[in-house]
Amino acid sequence: LRLAVRNRRDLEVYFQPVYAAPNGALYGAEALLRWKHPARGLISPEVFIPIAEECGVITQLGDLVLEEACLAAQRWPDLEIAINASPLELRNEAYALRVIAAVNKHKIDPARLEIEITEGTLLDSAGECQRNIEALRSVGVRIALDDFGTGFSGFGRLQYVAVDRIKIDKSFVDGFDSQEAGNRAIVEAMIRLARAKGLKTTAEGVETEEQRAILKELGCDHLQGYLLSKPMTKDAFDRMVGTNV
Numbered sequence: 420l421r422l423a424v425r426n427r428r429d430l431e432v433y434f435q436p437v438y439a440a441p442n443g444a445l446y447g448a449e450a451l452l453r454w455k456h457p458a459r460g461l462i463s464p465e466v467f468i469p470i471a472e473e474c475g476v477i478t479q480l481g482d483l484v485l486e487e488a489c490l491a492a493q494r495w496p497d498l499e500i501a502i503n504a505s506p507l508e509l510r511n512e513a514y515a516l517r518v519i520a521a522v523n524k525h526k527i528d529p530a531r532l533e534i535e536i537t538e539g540t541l542l543d544s545a546g547e548c549q550r551n552i553e554a555l556r557s558v559g560v561r562i563a564l565d566d567f568g569t570g571f572s573g574f575g576r577l578q579y580v581a582v583d584r585i586k587i588d589k590s591f592v593d594g595f596d597s598q599e600a601g602n603r604a605i606v607e608a609m610i611r612l613a614r615a616k617g618l619k620t621t622a623e624g625v626e627t628e629e630q631r632a633i634l635k636e637l638g639c640d641h642l643q644g645y646l647l648s649k650p651m652t653k654d655a656f657d658r659m660v661g662t663n664v
């Protein structure tokens with residue numbers, strides 16, 4: 420992994436399209452990192468991100484994704500680009516400065532970049548994560564709370580750390596298909612809460628027409644999932660949007 424990062428080899432950023440729920444228009448893309456190991460094949464970020472954190476290359480890996488995201492933002496000028504950041508990255512006092520430097524270097528409107536953080540990041544006790552979040556938001560970079568509802572922070576944490584969006588975790592969307600109305604009620608409550616606080620909502624893992632219809636009806640802003648589109652290479656994304664770069 421160290422070699423791959425150092426040589427920028429076998430690592431590729433995929434992009435999953437995100438759509439507006441009301442009319443289905445393409446809205447943005449989430450950058451999702453892939454490691455194509457020459458011998459072991461495709462390795463999931465769920466496996467190698469923790470390793471990157473452990474062996475001290477998470478900063479370089481994050482920079483690589485950030486760079487690709489900025490290039491993507493230049494390439495697709497109408498889209499908002501989201502990247503994932505681990506709590507460890509947010510805990511680095513230089514994180515916000517690095518993001519802002521990248522945005523400036525590529526002359527991108529900071530409001531077109533969104534950083535997805537997990538609830539664990541909000542629980543940081545030293546306050547460094549909060550300082551980074553505030554510094555990023557003060558220049559217009561958006562913050563999304565990823566996997567919302569699966570962590571330990573709960574709704575209460577939103578009182579102390581301002582974010583711009585919540586991403587409703589796939590596990591809640593999955594439950595729509597079962598007969599119980601429980602998950603639907605939870606998602607409805609999440610969307611209401613988000614609206615009351617002026618936050619946008621994205622539902623993740625949308626796989627069926629029924630899920631899409633319910634989310635639209637509940638007033639969810641954006642949709643992401645295999646029903647609409649899988650993560651793809653930037654060349655495939657180009658073909659999809661019909662640009663000739």
Ligand code: G
Pocket residue numbers: 450451452463464465468484503504505650
């Ligand atoms: O794309 P996929 O579903 O395999 O992603 C699995 C997990 O890896 C998700 O939790 C996603 O947020 C995370 N992930 C994907 N790309 C990145 C990345 O560039 N940085 C970090 N920190 N996490 C990522």
Ligand code: G
Pocket residue numbers: 435451503565566589623624625626643644645646650
């Ligand atoms: O934690 P995060 O939300 O960043 O992770 C997103 C992950 O979910 C990525 O690994 C992506 O490939 C995956 N994903 C995106 N859409 C779907 C979907 O509709 N179904 C499933 N099973 N996974 C999805």
Ligand code: MN
Pocket residue numbers: 449503535565
């Ligand atoms: Mn994400």
Ligand code: NA
Pocket residue numbers: 565566567586588589623
């Ligand atoms: Na998620």
